[in-house]
Amino acid sequence: MVEAKRIEPEKAEFWRWPETYWVNPAIDWHKGKFVTVGVDVGSVSSKCVIMVDGAVYAYSSMRTGSDSPDSAWKVVNWALKDTDMKVDNFDYCIGTGYGRVNVPMAQQTITEIACHARGANFMYGPEVRTVLDMGGQDCKAIRCDDRGKVLKFMMNDKCAAGTGRGMEVFADLIRVPVWEIGPRSFQTQKEPEMISSTCVVFAKSEVVGLLQEGVPENEIMAAYCAAMAHRIAELLNRLGIEEKFAITGGIAKNEGVVKRLEKELGVKTMDRVWFNKDMRTSKIPFDTMVAGAIGAALFAQAMLERGRVKSARKA
């Protein structure tokens, strides 16, 4: 008798993007006056940025678990991993993002819209007028002034269409790592028609249909990226774009969506390099995901400098 063989399932997780952490070796935090921290607990990823007198000292980004306070602790401890800093050394900590009310070490919370505008202002420079935050579960279009103050905003958080979560679902379905979708969406001869469904669940079944028809994978990726760009463009057109235009959040790393969005809007996005000269030379990677946390840390710095809050440093 032939024994039935059990096939072990593949364990690859295609939606899983790389989690990172960085420390800036050029900064000695002991000499700094203020250590300010921004913790951005988003729907998909948690980010923590530690700033010393307005310069990025360390940051980390990882997945949000089912427990928000636990995710906040994890991401903070990860940012502190290669440093001799302790949570007690924080002067002021501000929580932001969807899970902002559940950040145990934060003294205050600020909405992610204000933080992203401020963060984009620091990362891309004061010339930014329109910020698009493409997050894990929502999409925000923000207009701001040269100090990163919000002038107008619009949010699309009713459904997951056109967000990072949608892209993760798609990556898992098509079995391509999520960071390869952008480059591979250009490796096709013709630009296909975009996926017509708005809803992620319907889009998923539409993609299954296309796969079974034998449409090449790369072409489906192009179709999905185009659909996502189209959805975001609608929101931006409603708000009105003013140059210069910058994108923050996880989807900003997906060239397939960004390039198609530029084409649809007829507006170039800003180069993804640090505006700050010291930051450019420090070789810290420009991670658009941490913009919100940078904004939160900058708000903390501004509040301490203006004397609106007292330092909460314990050690």
Next chain:
Amino acid sequence: MIANYGFKDGSGDWFVIVDTDRCNGCGRCVEACPANVLEVGDDEFDPFREEPVLKVREEERKKVRYSCAPCRPGFGQEPPPCVVACETQAISHSEGWKVLYGKE
């Protein structure tokens, strides 16, 4: 700041638009609103603003389409009560209701 509270979906734009530079935080619109959609409090989007400002209540932001529909914002004979109550003309509504229900 122009704050757009609400959402956009396949059926249209559903936003209650507050011009926070015009709003003086008097709260007359809050009393006038029959659906209890509005509130006056700290500015969530500008941490440095000292004065209270009008905003749409957090739990109402995803359902303004339905909460605001009985007042017929943007069409009908009279403007909605919140707009009438506001002396500084800080409140307006997007076109969703007008487009969907406004055709006589």
